[in-house]
Amino acid sequence: MGLADSxxxxxxxxxxxxxxxxxxxxxxxxxxxxxxxxMSTLILLVRNSGHVxxxxxxxxxxxxxxxxxxxxxxxxxxxxxxxxxxxxETPKYIETVPRxxxxxxxxxxxxxxxxxxxxxxxxxxxxxxxxxxDSNMExxxxxxxxxxxxxxxxxxxLKVMARHTVFRYKGANIEPREVGHxxxxxxxxxxxxxxxxxxxxxxxxxxxxxxxxxIWGEQYHRKSSDIFSLQAELAWExxxxxxxxxxxxxxxxxxxxxxxxxxxYEFYLKGRYAWARRAIEDLKKGVKYFRQAIAEDPEYxxxxxxxxxxxxxxxxxxxxxxxxxxxxAKASAIKAIQLDETIGEAFASxxxxxxxxxxxxxxxxxxFQQAIRLxxxxxxxxxxxxxxxxxxxxxxxxxxxxxxxxxxxPLSLIINTNLGLNFFFARRYDLALEQLERALELEPSFFxxxxxxxxxxxxxxxxxxxxxxxxxxxxxxxxxxTLAGLGHCHASFGARAEAEKFLDQLLTLSQRQFVSCATIAxxxxxxxxxxxxxxxxxxxxxxERSGLLIWLKVWPIFDHLRSDARFVxxxxxxxxxxxx
Numbered sequence: 001m002g003l004a005d006s007x008x009x010x011x012x013x014x015x016x017x018x019x020x021x022x023x024x025x026x027x028x029x030x031x032x033x034x035x036x037x038x039m040s041t042l043i044l045l046v047r048n049s050g051h052v053x054x055x056x057x058x059x060x061x062x063x064x065x066x067x068x069x070x071x072x073x074x075x076x077x078x079x080x081x082x083x084x085x086x087x088x089e090t091p092k093y094i095e096t097v098p099r100x101x102x103x104x105x106x107x108x109x110x111x112x113x114x115x116x117x118x119x120x121x122x123x124x125x126x127x128x129x130x131x132x133x134d135s136n137m138e139x140x141x142x143x144x145x146x147x148x149x150x151x152x153x154x155x156x157x158l159k160v161m162a163r164h165t166v167f168r169y170k171g172a173n174i175e176p177r178e179v180g181h182x183x184x185x186x187x188x189x190x191x192x193x194x195x196x197x198x199x200x201x202x203x204x205x206x207x208x209x210x211x212x213x214x215i216w217g218e219q220y221h222r223k224s225s226d227i228f229s230l231q232a233e234l235a236w237e238x239x240x241x242x243x244x245x246x247x248x249x250x251x252x253x254x255x256x257x258x259x260x261x262x263x264x265y266e267f268y269l270k271g272r273y274a275w276a277r278r279a280i281e282d283l284k285k286g287v288k289y290f291r292q293a294i295a296e297d298p299e300y301x302x303x304x305x306x307x308x309x310x311x312x313x314x315x316x317x318x319x320x321x322x323x324x325x326x327x328x329a330k331a332s333a334i335k336a337i338q339l340d341e342t343i344g345e346a347f348a349s350x351x352x353x354x355x356x357x358x359x360x361x362x363x364x365x366x367x368f369q370q371a372i373r374l375x376x377x378x379x380x381x382x383x384x385x386x387x388x389x390x391x392x393x394x395x396x397x398x399x400x401x402x403x404x405x406x407x408x409x410p411l412s413l414i415i416n417t418n419l420g421l422n423f424f425f426a427r428r429y430d431l432a433l434e435q436l437e438r439a440l441e442l443e444p445s446f447f448x449x450x451x452x453x454x455x456x457x458x459x460x461x462x463x464x465x466x467x468x469x470x471x472x473x474x475x476x477x478x479x480x481x482t483l484a485g486l487g488h489c490h491a492s493f494g495a496r497a498e499a500e501k502f503l504d505q506l507l508t509l510s511q512r513q514f515v516s517c518a519t520i521a522x523x524x525x526x527x528x529x530x531x532x533x534x535x536x537x538x539x540x541x542x543x544e545r546s547g548l549l550i551w552l553k554v555w556p557i558f559d560h561l562r563s564d565a566r567f568v569x570x571x572x573x574x575x576x577x578x579x580x
Contacts, residue, residue: 024121031158038076038083041076079400081094120186123158123185127167128191143272144202144269148189148234151253152254161185190207202220204219239254268293268300286310294307301343304336305349311332312329318481344373348371351370361392365388387422395425429460447479453469454473455485457469463493507520517541518537553576
């Protein structure tokens with residue numbers, strides 16, 4: 001079959017506009033996030049509008065170096081149809097041609113080789129380099145970078161790479177065009193921050209990835225006292241140089257200042273710097289800094305959202321008793337929203353609290369949807385929403401959301417690792433192992449990825465490989481998670497004496513620090529003859545409101561309990577439908 005393969009890059013159909021060159025789909029001016037291969041499928045169909053594109057042609061074009069089945073293509077078409085708001089029964093855009101392939105059938109206008117607005121639709125803001133001798137300035141250079149990034153990511157017509165992905169390049173000797181090509185963006189921004197006496201000097205460059213030319217360069221001299229106005233000015237300049245057409249509301253949002261208090265702003269930047277490091281002690285520091293910012297300016301909505309973000313992660317990581325920390329997190333998220341209803345990140349945190357602590361499934365879904373409406377390119381909102389769907393047993397929908405989060409933040413260690421974990425919950429162990437290996441390529445010493453690898457091997461009956469992975473995780477970080485994983489694995493393979501040792505270690509550890517009762521239940525579940533003991537610890541986990549219980553419906557290690565009436569009642573009390 002000869003494909004039409006239009007030379008045009010910009011297409012209009014219905015409420016949608018596709019910039020094939022920039023790989024961006026807009027609906028009424030707002031970005032519609034699509035996984036990379038789903039985007040490739042759409043572009044191929046659109047460029048061959050009116051023609052049947054055979055299944056084997058699509059598969060070869062979208063997966064050139066992989067062996068995949070037709071089911072993979074069908075799943076991508078399903079995701080694409082959902083994004084376009086159509087069904088199989090009444091297709092407005094994509095028609096299925098039985099036993100052959102698919103045809104794009106919507107009326108369409110080709111707008112030209114380049115978008116007629118000639119703007120740039122995708123951008124990576126790389127971490128600004130701290131050129132001062134003062135290491136304490138690091139929070140400032142990172143904070144300004146993140147502030148510019150967050151301001152621009154609120155523009156639906158601009159795809160901005162997420163923080164975790166761009167900060168993988170921090171401190172590296174980078175070539176902007178190479179980074180831009182790796183990240184699939186059209187423009188890259190870089191900056192160098194220096195302190196000269198009482199002044200800050202920021203030099204910035206905006207580079208066109210396509211030809212390496214300089215779109216714009218500027219040097220800013222500011223007094224330290226004026227620093228909190230700089231990120232708004234930068235965001236405005238970038239939008240101008242990228243030739244973005246902004247509405248009045250978008251212009252106002254772009255230049256919005258969340259505080260006029262310099263001390264509050266600096267405490268906020270220190271809080272975000274600590275939060276981004278994700279370690280337990282750093283999260284606790286983050287709470288302290290955000291609260292100092294609030295003390296300086298009680299109406300600082302972003303600082304309240306920052307407290308919620310840190311406390312939610314401390315609760316998720318099992319570092320604090322949920323009954324003590326999660327009500328504080330909820331109060332902070334609600335306060336942030338009361339002060340400013342446009343903060344999508346605060347709705348995401350509130351949704352996560354309602355999911356893992358309140359077990360209010362309907363309210364959690366509503367907050368996740370609101371977070372995504374307000375901040376459609378915020379990866380964590382898609383990640384947590386995807387995990388919510390998986391915990392409900394809606395595997396295909398949940399994994400699609402998690403993949404969307406990964407596409408928005410492809411170098412995020414936690415998103416890549418949690419995608420692997422959710423493949424595990426869906427019992428797709430080989431896909432989980434493949435995804436976890438990708439995470440370990442990003443960071444070979446990430447204990448959570450090794451932990452989940454061990455869990456997959458245990459389910460596959462590969463005792464030696466499971467123990468090796470779990471011991472690797474423990475060698476990196478001996479904590480309640482790694483001890484529980486090893487205890488469960490030894491018990492499930494009949495090594496009872498070894499399992500008892502790890503159970504004793506967990507119980508001893510629980511006398512010194514908070515240890516979730518759910519992790520002790522994990523070890524007991526490995527002993528198939530300890531159902532009563534497992535149920536006792538799960539009941540204690542229920543009393544402590546352990547966030548781990550949201551996985552109870554799909555967690556494979558508890559499958560042998562699913563016919564037990566006590567387990568069924570527990571699921572119902574948490575809020576799961578049990579069919580009884």
